[in-house]
Amino acid sequence: MDEELNQRISQLIDNELSHDEALSLLHKMRKQPQLLDKMSRYEAISHAVKAEVFLSAHTDFAERVRQQIQHEPAYLLPQHNPLLRRNYKMFALAASIAAVAIMASQAPHAPIEPFRAPDMAMVKPQTPAATMTKPQAQEEPSVSVAFRPVQQDQFSTRFNDYLQAHTDSVYINGQANFQSYARVAAYGRE
Amino acid sequence: MKQAMSELNYQGTVAFLKNGRLETMKYFHAAEKGVQQERLLSLNSPLREIVRDADKVSCLFKSTQQIVVDHRPFGGSFLVDMPENLDELSATYDFIKVGEEEVAMLPAYVVVVQPRDDFRYGKRLWLEQQKFLPLKVELYDGSGNTLEQVVFTELQVKEALPFVDVNLAQSAAAAGDVQHIHQLQPQSPDQATFVVGSLPPGFREIFFTRRSMHDSKQPVEHLVLSDGFASVSIYLEKSSPSGAQAADNFQTLGAVNFFSRTLGGSLITVMGEVPAKTVRFIAEGIKLRHSNE
Numbered sequence: 085m086d087e088e089l090n091q092r093i094s095q096l097i098d099n100e101l102s103h104d105e106a107l108s109l110l111h112k113m114r115k116q117p118q119l120l121d122k123m124s125r126y127e128a129i130s131h132a133v134k135a136e137v138f139l140s141a142h143t144d145f146a147e148r149v150r151q152q153i154q155h156e157p158a159y160l161l162p163q164h165n166p167l168l169r170r171n172y173k174m175f176a177l178a179a180s181i182a183a184v185a186i187m188a189s190q191a192p193h194a195p196i197e198p199f200r201a202p203d204m205a206m207v208k209p210q211t212p213a214a215t216m217t218k219p220q221a222q223e224e225p226s227v228s229v230a231f232r233p234v235q236q237d238q239f240s241t242r243f244n245d246y247l248q249a250h251t252d253s254v255y256i257n258g259q260a261n262f263q264s265y266a267r268v269a270a271y272g273r274e
Numbered sequence: 275m276k277q278a279m280s281e282l283n284y285q286g287t288v289a290f291l292k293n294g295r296l297e298t299m300k301y302f303h304a305a306e307k308g309v310q311q312e313r314l315l316s317l318n319s320p321l322r323e324i325v326r327d328a329d330k331v332s333c334l335f336k337s338t339q340q341i342v343v344d345h346r347p348f349g350g351s352f353l354v355d356m357p358e359n360l361d362e363l364s365a366t367y368d369f370i371k372v373g374e375e376e377v378a379m380l381p382a383y384v385v386v387v388q389p390r391d392d393f394r395y396g397k398r399l400w401l402e403q404q405k406f407l408p409l410k411v412e413l414y415d416g417s418g419n420t421l422e423q424v425v426f427t428e429l430q431v432k433e434a435l436p437f438v439d440v441n442l443a444q445s446a447a448a449a450g451d452v453q454h455i456h457q458l459q460p461q462s463p464d465q466a467t468f469v470v471g472s473l474p475p476g477f478r479e480i481f482f483t484r485r486s487m488h489d490s491k492q493p494v495e496h497l498v499l500s501d502g503f504a505s506v507s508i509y510l511e512k513s514s515p516s517g518a519q520a521a522d523n524f525q526t527l528g529a530v531n532f533f534s535r536t537l538g539g540s541l542i543t544v545m546g547e548v549p550a551k552t553v554r555f556i557a558e559g560i561k562l563r564h565s566n567e
Contacts, residue, residue, distance in 0.1 A: 086376075129289060129427060132298045132318060243525060243532060245487045246545055249496060250507040251530075252346055255324045255333045256314065257295050 275406045276356045286429035293528030304435040332440045344455040354411045357502035366476035377409035378426045393474035393552045394504045421529035458483040472559030476501035506546030513541040533557045
Protein backbone atom coordinates (compact mmCIF):
# COMPACT_ATOMS: atom_id res chain seq x y z
CA MET A 85 0.00 0.00 0.00
CA ASP A 86 2.84 2.34 0.93
CA GLU A 87 4.61 1.57 -2.30
CA GLU A 88 1.51 2.32 -4.27
CA LEU A 89 1.06 5.63 -2.46
CA ASN A 90 4.70 6.53 -3.01
CA GLN A 91 4.27 5.80 -6.69
CA ARG A 92 1.18 8.00 -6.90
CA ILE A 93 2.91 10.87 -5.07
CA SER A 94 5.73 10.61 -7.57
CA GLN A 95 3.21 10.64 -10.43
CA LEU A 96 1.49 13.67 -8.94
CA ILE A 97 4.78 15.57 -8.91
CA ASP A 98 5.34 14.58 -12.53
CA ASN A 99 1.77 15.61 -13.42
CA GLU A 100 0.93 12.09 -14.56
CA LEU A 101 -2.28 11.59 -12.56
CA SER A 102 -5.75 12.22 -13.89
CA HIS A 103 -7.86 14.93 -12.29
CA ASP A 104 -9.84 12.43 -10.19
CA GLU A 105 -6.77 10.49 -9.10
CA ALA A 106 -4.97 13.68 -8.13
CA LEU A 107 -8.00 14.90 -6.20
CA SER A 108 -8.28 11.60 -4.35
CA LEU A 109 -4.60 11.69 -3.43
CA LEU A 110 -4.83 15.29 -2.25
CA HIS A 111 -7.76 14.32 -0.01
CA LYS A 112 -5.60 11.59 1.50
CA MET A 113 -2.77 14.06 2.03
CA ARG A 114 -5.07 16.37 3.89
CA LYS A 115 -5.84 13.55 6.33
CA GLN A 116 -2.26 12.24 6.54
CA PRO A 117 0.28 15.08 6.92
CA GLN A 118 3.17 12.62 6.67
CA LEU A 119 2.25 12.14 3.01
CA LEU A 120 2.76 15.86 2.48
CA ASP A 121 6.20 15.59 4.04
CA LYS A 122 6.96 12.70 1.75
CA MET A 123 5.89 14.69 -1.29
CA SER A 124 8.07 17.55 -0.12
CA ARG A 125 11.09 15.24 0.05
CA TYR A 126 10.34 13.81 -3.39
CA GLU A 127 10.03 17.34 -4.78
CA ALA A 128 13.33 18.35 -3.25
CA ILE A 129 15.11 15.39 -4.82
CA SER A 130 13.37 15.87 -8.14
CA HIS A 131 14.31 19.55 -8.28
CA ALA A 132 17.87 18.82 -7.26
CA VAL A 133 18.30 16.20 -9.95
CA LYS A 134 16.58 18.11 -12.73
CA ALA A 135 17.31 21.76 -12.13
CA GLU A 136 19.77 22.17 -9.27
CA VAL A 137 17.39 24.75 -7.87
CA PHE A 138 14.90 24.21 -5.09
CA LEU A 139 12.68 26.66 -3.33
CA SER A 140 10.81 25.14 -0.44
CA ALA A 141 7.31 26.19 0.51
CA HIS A 142 5.67 25.26 3.75
CA THR A 143 3.10 22.52 3.60
CA ASP A 144 0.49 24.97 4.85
CA PHE A 145 1.56 27.67 2.39
CA ALA A 146 -1.52 27.41 0.20
CA GLU A 147 -3.79 27.36 3.24
CA ARG A 148 -2.20 30.50 4.62
CA VAL A 149 -2.56 32.28 1.29
CA ARG A 150 -6.22 31.23 1.16
CA GLN A 151 -6.82 32.54 4.67
CA GLN A 152 -5.05 35.81 3.88
CA ILE A 153 -7.11 36.34 0.73
CA GLN A 154 -10.30 35.67 2.68
CA HIS A 155 -9.43 38.59 4.91
CA GLU A 156 -8.76 40.97 2.04
CA PRO A 157 -10.90 44.10 2.59
CA ALA A 158 -11.63 44.42 -1.12
CA TYR A 159 -13.97 41.43 -0.97
CA LEU A 160 -16.15 43.14 1.65
CA LEU A 161 -16.64 46.41 -0.19
CA PRO A 162 -19.72 47.16 -2.34
CA GLN A 163 -19.05 46.47 -5.99
CA HIS A 164 -21.63 48.48 -7.97
CA ASN A 165 -19.35 50.07 -10.50
CA PRO A 166 -17.84 47.43 -12.82
CA LEU A 167 -14.83 49.68 -13.46
CA LEU A 168 -14.43 50.25 -9.74
CA ARG A 169 -14.80 46.53 -9.13
CA ARG A 170 -12.03 45.79 -11.58
CA ASN A 171 -9.87 48.29 -9.71
CA TYR A 172 -10.68 46.55 -6.46
CA LYS A 173 -9.77 43.23 -8.02
CA MET A 174 -6.46 44.63 -9.11
CA PHE A 175 -5.97 46.08 -5.65
CA ALA A 176 -6.83 42.70 -4.09
CA LEU A 177 -4.43 40.94 -6.44
CA ALA A 178 -1.64 43.37 -5.60
CA ALA A 179 -2.39 43.06 -1.89
CA SER A 180 -2.37 39.27 -2.15
CA ILE A 181 0.97 39.28 -3.91
CA ALA A 182 2.32 41.61 -1.23
CA ALA A 183 0.87 39.36 1.49
CA VAL A 184 2.46 36.29 -0.07
CA ALA A 185 5.79 38.09 -0.26
CA ILE A 186 5.54 39.14 3.40
CA MET A 187 4.48 35.65 4.52
CA ALA A 188 7.26 34.06 2.53
CA SER A 189 9.80 36.43 4.01
CA GLN A 190 8.59 35.62 7.53
CA ALA A 191 8.49 31.85 7.13
CA PRO A 192 9.56 30.28 10.45
CA HIS A 193 11.74 27.54 9.01
CA ALA A 194 15.35 27.93 7.99
CA PRO A 195 15.71 29.19 4.43
CA ILE A 196 16.32 26.97 1.50
CA GLU A 197 17.96 29.32 -0.92
CA PRO A 198 18.44 28.83 -4.61
CA PHE A 199 21.79 27.59 -5.81
CA ARG A 200 24.36 30.33 -5.96
CA ALA A 201 27.93 30.46 -7.06
CA PRO A 202 30.15 29.47 -4.16
CA ASP A 203 31.08 32.69 -2.46
CA MET A 204 30.61 34.01 1.00
CA ALA A 205 28.24 36.72 -0.09
CA MET A 206 25.77 34.25 1.41
CA VAL A 207 26.95 35.37 4.83
CA LYS A 208 24.37 37.87 5.85
CA PRO A 209 24.85 40.69 8.35
CA GLN A 210 22.49 40.99 11.27
CA THR A 211 22.25 43.49 14.04
CA PRO A 212 23.19 42.13 17.45
CA ALA A 213 19.94 43.30 18.99
CA ALA A 214 17.80 41.58 16.41
CA THR A 215 19.78 38.39 16.64
CA MET A 216 19.67 38.16 20.38
CA THR A 217 15.96 38.65 20.68
CA LYS A 218 14.99 35.81 18.39
CA PRO A 219 16.65 32.63 17.21
CA GLN A 220 18.58 33.03 13.98
CA ALA A 221 16.36 30.76 11.96
CA GLN A 222 13.35 32.92 12.65
CA GLU A 223 15.17 36.03 11.48
CA GLU A 224 16.13 34.62 8.12
CA PRO A 225 14.13 35.59 5.09
CA SER A 226 13.37 32.53 3.05
CA VAL A 227 13.16 33.85 -0.48
CA SER A 228 14.40 37.38 -1.07
CA VAL A 229 17.60 38.18 0.74
CA ALA A 230 19.61 41.37 0.66
CA PHE A 231 23.28 40.53 0.57
CA ARG A 232 26.26 42.69 1.40
CA PRO A 233 27.58 44.81 -1.42
CA VAL A 234 30.63 43.89 -3.46
CA GLN A 235 33.05 45.97 -1.41
CA GLN A 236 32.67 43.39 1.35
CA ASP A 237 34.85 40.94 -0.58
CA GLN A 238 37.74 41.16 1.85
CA PHE A 239 35.39 40.75 4.76
CA SER A 240 33.78 37.72 3.15
CA THR A 241 37.09 36.04 2.42
CA ARG A 242 37.94 36.13 6.10
CA PHE A 243 34.71 34.43 7.12
CA ASN A 244 34.97 31.91 4.31
CA ASP A 245 38.45 30.96 5.50
CA TYR A 246 37.19 30.66 9.06
CA LEU A 247 34.39 28.38 7.90
CA GLN A 248 36.71 26.18 5.88
CA ALA A 249 39.15 25.79 8.76
CA HIS A 250 36.28 24.94 11.09
CA THR A 251 34.31 22.34 9.11
CA ASP A 252 34.72 20.09 6.10
CA SER A 253 31.08 20.58 5.13
CA VAL A 254 32.36 23.24 2.71
CA TYR A 255 33.43 20.37 0.44
CA ILE A 256 29.92 18.95 0.50
CA ASN A 257 28.43 22.34 -0.30
CA GLY A 258 31.08 23.24 -2.88
CA GLN A 259 31.71 26.45 -0.95
CA ALA A 260 35.39 25.99 -0.29
CA ASN A 261 37.54 29.00 -1.09
CA PHE A 262 40.76 27.42 -2.24
CA GLN A 263 42.59 30.54 -3.32
CA SER A 264 43.63 31.53 0.17
CA TYR A 265 44.89 28.05 0.91
CA ALA A 266 47.63 28.40 -1.63
CA ARG A 267 49.13 30.70 0.98
CA VAL A 268 48.41 28.23 3.76
CA ALA A 269 50.38 25.62 1.85
CA ALA A 270 53.30 28.01 1.72
CA TYR A 271 53.34 28.68 5.45
CA GLY A 272 51.87 25.50 6.92
CA ARG A 273 53.96 22.88 8.58
CA GLU A 274 53.49 19.17 7.87
CA MET B 275 25.32 3.44 16.08
CA LYS B 276 28.91 4.69 16.08
CA GLN B 277 30.16 1.10 15.84
CA ALA B 278 27.85 0.38 12.90
CA MET B 279 28.92 3.55 11.14
CA SER B 280 32.60 2.69 11.43
CA GLU B 281 32.56 -1.10 10.91
CA LEU B 282 29.95 -1.73 8.20
CA ASN B 283 30.25 -1.43 4.45
CA TYR B 284 27.33 0.54 3.08
CA GLN B 285 26.39 2.79 0.21
CA GLY B 286 23.44 4.89 -0.84
CA THR B 287 22.18 8.25 -2.02
CA VAL B 288 22.20 11.08 0.47
CA ALA B 289 20.62 14.51 0.33
CA PHE B 290 22.50 17.13 2.34
CA LEU B 291 20.63 20.30 3.25
CA LYS B 292 23.28 22.52 4.79
CA ASN B 293 23.89 26.25 4.81
CA GLY B 294 20.79 26.79 2.72
CA ARG B 295 21.99 24.49 -0.05
CA LEU B 296 20.66 21.14 -1.14
CA GLU B 297 23.26 18.67 -2.40
CA THR B 298 22.43 15.16 -3.51
CA MET B 299 25.35 12.76 -3.48
CA LYS B 300 26.24 9.12 -3.79
CA TYR B 301 27.75 7.92 -0.52
CA PHE B 302 30.10 4.97 0.06
CA HIS B 303 31.58 3.74 3.32
CA ALA B 304 34.22 1.01 3.12
CA ALA B 305 35.68 -0.63 6.23
CA GLU B 306 38.25 -3.37 6.63
CA LYS B 307 40.40 -4.33 9.60
CA GLY B 308 39.74 -1.13 11.47
CA VAL B 309 40.47 1.11 8.48
CA GLN B 310 37.63 3.04 6.96
CA GLN B 311 37.05 5.33 4.02
CA GLU B 312 34.14 7.60 3.17
CA ARG B 313 33.48 8.68 -0.40
CA LEU B 314 30.99 11.15 -1.82
CA LEU B 315 30.17 11.67 -5.48
CA SER B 316 28.18 14.79 -6.30
CA LEU B 317 25.30 14.31 -8.71
CA ASN B 318 25.09 18.00 -9.62
CA SER B 319 27.52 20.72 -10.63
CA PRO B 320 30.18 21.40 -9.64
CA LEU B 321 30.89 17.69 -10.09
CA ARG B 322 33.36 16.50 -7.49
CA GLU B 323 34.50 13.44 -5.61
CA ILE B 324 35.34 13.75 -1.94
CA VAL B 325 37.25 11.03 -0.14
CA ARG B 326 37.98 10.90 3.56
CA ASP B 327 40.75 8.67 4.85
CA ALA B 328 40.91 9.22 8.62
CA ASP B 329 41.70 12.93 9.01
CA LYS B 330 42.64 13.48 5.34
CA VAL B 331 39.93 14.83 3.05
CA SER B 332 40.66 14.86 -0.69
CA CYS B 333 38.36 16.70 -3.05
CA LEU B 334 38.67 16.23 -6.82
CA PHE B 335 36.83 18.65 -9.08
CA LYS B 336 35.94 16.77 -12.24
CA SER B 337 35.80 19.69 -14.64
CA THR B 338 39.12 21.30 -13.74
CA GLN B 339 40.90 18.20 -12.38
CA GLN B 340 41.82 20.40 -9.43
CA ILE B 341 42.50 18.42 -6.27
CA VAL B 342 42.51 19.74 -2.74
CA VAL B 343 44.06 17.57 -0.06
CA ASP B 344 43.03 18.84 3.33
CA HIS B 345 44.49 17.42 6.53
CA ARG B 346 41.86 18.10 9.14
CA PRO B 347 42.79 18.39 12.82
CA PHE B 348 40.60 15.38 13.58
CA GLY B 349 38.60 12.76 11.71
CA GLY B 350 34.84 12.66 11.57
CA SER B 351 31.99 11.64 9.33
CA PHE B 352 30.21 13.40 6.51
CA LEU B 353 26.93 12.10 7.91
CA VAL B 354 27.05 12.96 11.61
CA ASP B 355 29.82 13.35 14.16
CA MET B 356 29.31 11.18 17.21
CA PRO B 357 31.48 11.38 20.33
CA GLU B 358 33.36 8.27 21.50
CA ASN B 359 31.53 8.17 24.79
CA LEU B 360 27.88 9.20 24.86
CA ASP B 361 27.89 9.13 28.68
CA GLU B 362 29.96 12.31 28.60
CA LEU B 363 27.01 14.08 27.04
CA SER B 364 24.53 13.17 29.76
CA ALA B 365 25.10 16.47 31.58
CA THR B 366 24.21 18.55 28.54
CA TYR B 367 21.90 16.40 26.39
CA ASP B 368 19.00 14.01 26.94
CA PHE B 369 18.59 11.06 24.59
CA ILE B 370 14.93 10.20 24.08
CA LYS B 371 13.45 7.56 21.80
CA VAL B 372 10.29 9.19 20.54
CA GLY B 373 8.92 6.70 18.04
CA GLU B 374 9.39 4.69 14.90
CA GLU B 375 9.15 5.86 11.29
CA GLU B 376 10.30 4.79 7.87
CA VAL B 377 13.08 6.50 6.00
CA ALA B 378 14.19 5.37 2.55
CA MET B 379 11.68 2.52 2.88
CA LEU B 380 13.51 1.21 5.95
CA PRO B 381 12.04 1.05 9.48
CA ALA B 382 13.83 3.38 11.83
CA TYR B 383 13.86 4.38 15.48
CA VAL B 384 13.50 8.11 16.00
CA VAL B 385 15.82 9.41 18.71
CA VAL B 386 15.88 13.00 19.89
CA VAL B 387 19.09 14.42 21.30
CA GLN B 388 17.61 17.23 23.35
CA PRO B 389 19.95 19.88 24.77
CA ARG B 390 19.41 20.73 28.44
CA ASP B 391 20.04 24.44 27.85
CA ASP B 392 19.81 26.91 24.99
CA PHE B 393 23.56 27.11 24.35
CA ARG B 394 23.38 24.39 21.69
CA TYR B 395 21.12 22.97 19.02
CA GLY B 396 19.30 19.66 19.25
CA LYS B 397 19.44 16.70 16.90
CA ARG B 398 16.90 14.20 15.67
CA LEU B 399 18.29 10.85 14.53
CA TRP B 400 16.49 8.18 12.51
CA LEU B 401 18.37 4.92 13.12
CA GLU B 402 17.78 1.88 10.96
CA GLN B 403 16.37 -0.82 13.21
CA GLN B 404 18.61 -3.74 12.18
CA LYS B 405 22.05 -2.18 11.91
CA PHE B 406 21.49 1.16 13.69
CA LEU B 407 22.91 3.16 10.80
CA PRO B 408 21.72 6.78 10.69
CA LEU B 409 19.18 7.12 7.87
CA LYS B 410 18.38 10.72 8.63
CA VAL B 411 19.85 13.43 10.83
CA GLU B 412 18.27 16.77 11.58
CA LEU B 413 19.71 19.73 13.43
CA TYR B 414 17.05 21.92 15.01
CA ASP B 415 16.97 25.15 16.97
CA GLY B 416 15.25 26.04 20.25
CA SER B 417 11.95 26.57 18.46
CA GLY B 418 12.09 23.14 16.85
CA ASN B 419 12.82 24.52 13.38
CA THR B 420 15.05 22.34 11.22
CA LEU B 421 18.34 24.05 10.37
CA GLU B 422 20.18 21.23 8.62
CA GLN B 423 19.23 17.83 7.33
CA VAL B 424 21.08 14.79 6.03
CA VAL B 425 18.84 12.04 4.68
CA PHE B 426 19.40 8.79 2.80
CA THR B 427 16.97 8.24 -0.05
CA GLU B 428 18.26 4.68 -0.45
CA LEU B 429 20.76 2.63 1.52
CA GLN B 430 22.33 -0.78 1.01
CA VAL B 431 24.62 -2.64 3.38
CA LYS B 432 27.28 -4.68 1.53
CA GLU B 433 29.66 -7.47 2.45
CA ALA B 434 32.55 -5.40 1.16
CA LEU B 435 33.22 -2.21 -0.75
CA PRO B 436 36.44 -1.22 -2.51
CA PHE B 437 38.78 1.42 -1.15
CA VAL B 438 39.52 4.16 -3.65
CA ASP B 439 43.05 5.33 -4.20
CA VAL B 440 43.17 9.05 -4.87
CA ASN B 441 45.83 9.05 -7.54
CA LEU B 442 47.24 12.54 -7.18
CA ALA B 443 50.11 12.08 -9.60
CA GLN B 444 47.91 10.88 -12.43
CA SER B 445 45.30 13.56 -11.89
CA ALA B 446 47.86 16.33 -11.59
CA ALA B 447 49.49 15.18 -14.79
CA ALA B 448 46.13 15.56 -16.51
CA ALA B 449 46.59 19.34 -16.48
CA GLY B 450 45.06 19.82 -13.07
CA ASP B 451 46.80 21.02 -9.96
CA VAL B 452 46.99 19.80 -6.39
CA GLN B 453 46.65 22.06 -3.40
CA HIS B 454 47.71 20.76 -0.03
CA ILE B 455 46.32 22.09 3.19
CA HIS B 456 48.94 20.70 5.47
CA GLN B 457 48.47 19.24 8.88
CA LEU B 458 49.00 21.96 11.44
CA GLN B 459 50.79 21.01 14.61
CA PRO B 460 48.50 21.20 17.63
CA GLN B 461 49.84 23.53 20.29
CA SER B 462 48.95 23.99 23.90
CA PRO B 463 46.06 26.44 24.40
CA ASP B 464 48.29 28.03 27.03
CA GLN B 465 50.30 29.50 24.16
CA ALA B 466 47.32 31.50 22.93
CA THR B 467 47.48 35.24 23.49
CA PHE B 468 43.91 35.09 24.75
CA VAL B 469 42.00 33.20 27.41
CA VAL B 470 38.39 32.14 27.29
CA GLY B 471 36.87 33.50 30.47
CA SER B 472 33.42 31.93 30.25
CA LEU B 473 32.41 28.70 28.59
CA PRO B 474 28.89 27.29 28.37
CA PRO B 475 28.48 24.03 30.35
CA GLY B 476 30.06 21.00 28.72
CA PHE B 477 32.34 22.86 26.31
CA ARG B 478 36.09 22.30 26.55
CA GLU B 479 39.17 23.27 24.58
CA ILE B 480 40.21 20.44 22.24
CA PHE B 481 42.62 21.95 19.70
CA PHE B 482 44.77 25.03 19.30
CA THR B 483 47.08 26.09 16.51
CA ARG B 484 48.38 29.10 14.60
CA ARG B 485 47.74 29.24 10.88
CA SER B 486 48.19 31.69 8.02
CA MET B 487 44.97 32.84 6.45
CA HIS B 488 43.85 35.29 3.76
CA ASP B 489 45.89 38.51 3.99
CA SER B 490 46.84 38.37 7.62
CA LYS B 491 50.49 39.39 8.02
CA GLN B 492 50.77 37.34 11.17
CA PRO B 493 49.47 33.83 11.86
CA VAL B 494 45.88 33.61 13.01
CA GLU B 495 45.31 31.88 16.33
CA HIS B 496 42.66 29.16 16.12
CA LEU B 497 41.14 27.47 19.16
CA VAL B 498 38.47 24.76 18.80
CA LEU B 499 35.96 24.05 21.56
CA SER B 500 33.54 21.15 21.67
CA ASP B 501 30.80 19.76 23.88
CA GLY B 502 31.00 16.38 22.14
CA PHE B 503 28.35 17.18 19.52
CA ALA B 504 28.70 20.87 18.74
CA SER B 505 32.00 22.58 18.01
CA VAL B 506 32.99 26.24 18.15
CA SER B 507 36.07 27.92 16.68
CA ILE B 508 37.70 31.04 18.06
CA TYR B 509 39.99 33.04 15.76
CA LEU B 510 42.22 35.91 16.81
CA GLU B 511 44.15 38.01 14.34
CA LYS B 512 45.57 41.50 14.11
CA SER B 513 42.72 43.85 13.30
CA SER B 514 42.66 45.51 9.87
CA PRO B 515 40.26 48.18 8.56
CA SER B 516 38.02 45.48 7.13
CA GLY B 517 38.31 43.58 10.39
CA ALA B 518 37.26 46.63 12.38
CA GLN B 519 34.25 46.88 10.09
CA ALA B 520 33.36 43.30 10.91
CA ALA B 521 33.59 43.82 14.65
CA ASP B 522 30.57 43.75 16.95
CA ASN B 523 28.49 42.15 14.28
CA PHE B 524 26.62 38.92 13.90
CA GLN B 525 26.77 36.86 10.73
CA THR B 526 24.90 33.70 10.00
CA LEU B 527 25.20 31.00 7.39
CA GLY B 528 22.66 28.23 7.75
CA ALA B 529 23.15 26.83 11.24
CA VAL B 530 26.54 28.52 11.64
CA ASN B 531 26.68 31.74 13.61
CA PHE B 532 29.59 34.19 13.74
CA PHE B 533 30.26 37.00 16.21
CA SER B 534 33.26 39.34 15.98
CA ARG B 535 34.68 41.93 18.32
CA THR B 536 37.92 43.87 18.60
CA LEU B 537 40.11 43.54 21.66
CA GLY B 538 43.41 45.38 22.12
CA GLY B 539 44.00 45.85 18.39
CA SER B 540 43.01 42.27 17.56
CA LEU B 541 39.92 40.96 15.88
CA ILE B 542 38.29 38.04 17.66
CA THR B 543 35.70 35.94 15.85
CA VAL B 544 33.75 33.13 17.47
CA MET B 545 31.81 30.84 15.14
CA GLY B 546 30.19 27.45 15.10
CA GLU B 547 27.03 25.41 14.64
CA VAL B 548 25.54 26.82 17.82
CA PRO B 549 22.97 29.54 18.54
CA ALA B 550 23.91 33.21 18.22
CA LYS B 551 23.64 33.53 21.98
CA THR B 552 26.46 31.02 22.46
CA VAL B 553 29.02 32.63 20.14
CA ARG B 554 28.34 36.02 21.72
CA PHE B 555 28.57 34.60 25.24
CA ILE B 556 31.96 33.04 24.49
CA ALA B 557 33.26 36.09 22.60
CA GLU B 558 32.38 38.50 25.38
CA GLY B 559 34.21 36.37 27.93
CA ILE B 560 37.50 36.39 26.02
CA LYS B 561 40.39 38.39 27.48
CA LEU B 562 43.94 38.97 26.35
CA ARG B 563 46.29 36.84 28.44
CA HIS B 564 48.72 39.62 29.37
CA SER B 565 46.38 42.53 29.57
CA ASN B 566 43.86 44.03 31.91
CA GLU B 567 41.48 44.75 29.04
